[in-house]
Amino acid sequence: MDPRLAAVVKAYDVRGRSPEQLDAALARAMGAAFADETGISDGRGRAVVGHDMRTSSPEIAGAVADGIRFRGASVVAIGLASTDLLYCASGVLDLPGVMVTASHNPAGDNGLKMCRAGARPIGLDTGLGTMAEAASPLLDATVEPAEGTSVETIDFLTTYVDTLLGLAPVKGRRLTVVVDAGNGMAGHTVPAVFDRLDVDLVPLYLELDGTFPNHEANPLDHTTLVDLQAAVREHGADIGLAFDGDADRCFVIDETGAVVSPSAITALIATRHLAHEPGATILHNVITSRAVPEIVTEHGGVAVRTPVGHSLIKAEMARTGAVFGGEHSGHFYFREFYLADSGMLAALHVMGALAETDTTVSALMAEFSRYAASGEINSRVDDAAAVIQRLEADYAEHDLDRLDGLTVTADDWWFNVRPSNTEPLLRLNVEGADEPTMARVRDEVLARIRA
Template sequence: MSGTDTQDNPMKTLFHAYDIRGIAGEELDCEQAMAIARAFGDTVQEGDGRFVIGYDARTTSPSLAEAISLGLRSGGHHVTHIGLSSTPMLYWYGAEEEFDGSVMITASHLPSRYNGFKLCAGDALPLSGDQGLPEVAARVHLPFRFDRPCTPVIHHSNPLEAYLQVMRSYLRGVKPMKLAVDAGNGIGGIDTHKVFEHFNHLWLHEINFEPDGTFPNRSPNPLLPGALTRISQCVVKHGCAFGLAFDGDADRAVVVDEKGAMVSPDLLGGLLATHFLHSHPGATILYDLRSSRAIPESIEAVGGKAIRTRVGHAFVKTAMREHQALFALELSGHYYYADLHYTDNGLRTLIELAKLVSASDKPLSELLRPLQRYALSGEINLRIQDRTAALAALEQAYADASIDHLDGLSIDYPEWWFNARCSRTEPVLRVSAGATDPGQLEHHLQQIRLQLEPFQQTRSPS
């Protein structure tokens, strides 16, 4: 059976572009978790593999971790549990210790009723809907049966202190400063607190650091409206250099500047890229195709090589390996580091931004100003009935532009541009646009909406 095409597959809705997820206890239960884990283990290798499991703060995560362990061990594999963990720490530990695969139990930025799995092969290479996940889906068999003896021994490990030592090593040389961090009651507060408590000259205002899988204080998605309100207020009240908010599993980071204003994630990534290029001249930097034109322009202006990529962590990580890239950025707030096995890491982003701001006599808002040369729409979600037909209509309407299909449809004119692509996680068309001035941007967005009007559903996505 296929993870995306087979109509009679009751689990097809669980397999997505970058992970496996659903409503815990309804769409995703422990039997399904065992079957998925068995299929994952058998896809990586037939028995005798080494796998590591971690889980986030969601209330359903521990039981799903047990089910994943049973499924893997039913295939003759060896399992190590590391317990409560951020996704970046699991990636790092799985790669450092050369496990054959890893499973992170998390639904990342989704509401508390959801849960799921991020699957990686060796060296933290993620499985995706393009490679790996369909093969796993094809091996899933329900009802689940134990058809061979389980591996009898379960191993336990706590890599936190070793991981903290690595993270602290990046934080050297930062001048005294005040920062604010909002962990959103996800998992990111644990390692962040322990890293910064060793540096008495760095004052950290900790917001929502206690893990609570019900996410009582804000959405685990820091990009949703209202999610940054408290950290913005904290930054302004206490005179912090900036504030940073994690998502639920701490692989994403969204920043507000010293005035409490949200920083567009692509512009922050461009600033970090130029920071890295000062110490790694000529390095390759990847940026996702939704980013402002200012990103490649800034990278190339300081001697770096800028390469556009598709959207999504699985594609970015593969492209980083292919191009031997030093760093990569996405509009969603994922930032990737070659020296962390090409993985995305919110804590590392916090550290690098602290170093960057510390080294300058300018505040963050001024450091970003050279990148703010274009008017940007951000990502707009439109509920479309026939997305394939809608993209074809857009391509016909803008046939005189420079066009490519790296990910969806990209239209490029000298004075403005846009990308439209089908979401891999929701039934929407995602549109992002930019122009040399706000008036042009608004005009062209109106024209795009008119082109899409015949295909648009009346209800907006939640």
């Protein structure tokens, strides 16, 4: 693989600084390889291409389209899109797709998220590595659209809104909702969706701006939620919603301004699905709260634990027939949405559950929030494997598993350590029966990691 591609090809997508690492030439080469990998290089095939609001995205999307057409396929261009809008188009049209976005990364980055027809994910081990190898000799070649190919431009936003509201209608009392789009793609989708809802919308940073002038569009970093929390309190809002840059993740703020755990959101949405499909399978990854499988079981469902990562979860959903899956990072996956993740669909489920009651978000979520969690804590280490091996020996008297990193489980606490895919970091998550228990285990494990 050419070093220029090796630098930007990650576990689940292509991502790097643009144009220093990801430029038009690399995008064209990957577009051509994508056409080959997805089997549309036959003169009759088509692929859908969308892009976010980053300053480099239109050029990158055009280059991807040129690469696809170089292989004899045509392009359906949906223009500005959130990642879940691209997934929706891929699913409804049954076409492979490319989304140009770097998600929550800084403004100078860009990337490519790719899927097969029906929004089936492509990761490093399921085609992305092969594409990178095939693209390598094209980096310095002339890659131009073939005669007879075309670009058809369509507006898919209405179909996207219709699809989501058909899956999760919001009915009941009128809500006041503050939405922080972080100048990301939720600024494109929120107005279209909320125009169809009986809500009072308080908008924050809905203007599309790939320079992120107000804050990074990364709600996993809770420092980016300060303005949203203040606005919820100031307006006496029922709920606050924060989306990341490509709007495939959503975080929820309660009426007091507190962040609602994505694990609690997973449990809530799981119960809504189980009410309609008793006995259904629900997926949760290794770092979601212990409350999630407990609540799924209590509501008659089957809880299946998975590694972290969207392509792994989507594959497991397909294998098990799971109706829903949730990650503690704010990704939520829906069988009826082509097994894909959608921050907006998760938000609609939460608003729907709230509107059906006369209670608050904090009261609604109380039954789903049972334990104290540390959140994810990163430590820079030289040899993650050696640290994990040492922890495995230190905690050998407890239940251990290696489904994803190392998970150590006791009666009233558990912790998981996982190496980063892209950085020399070890990620720690701890949960305890109460705050003192969690803090004790967290501090003890961190001391061992950083020794």
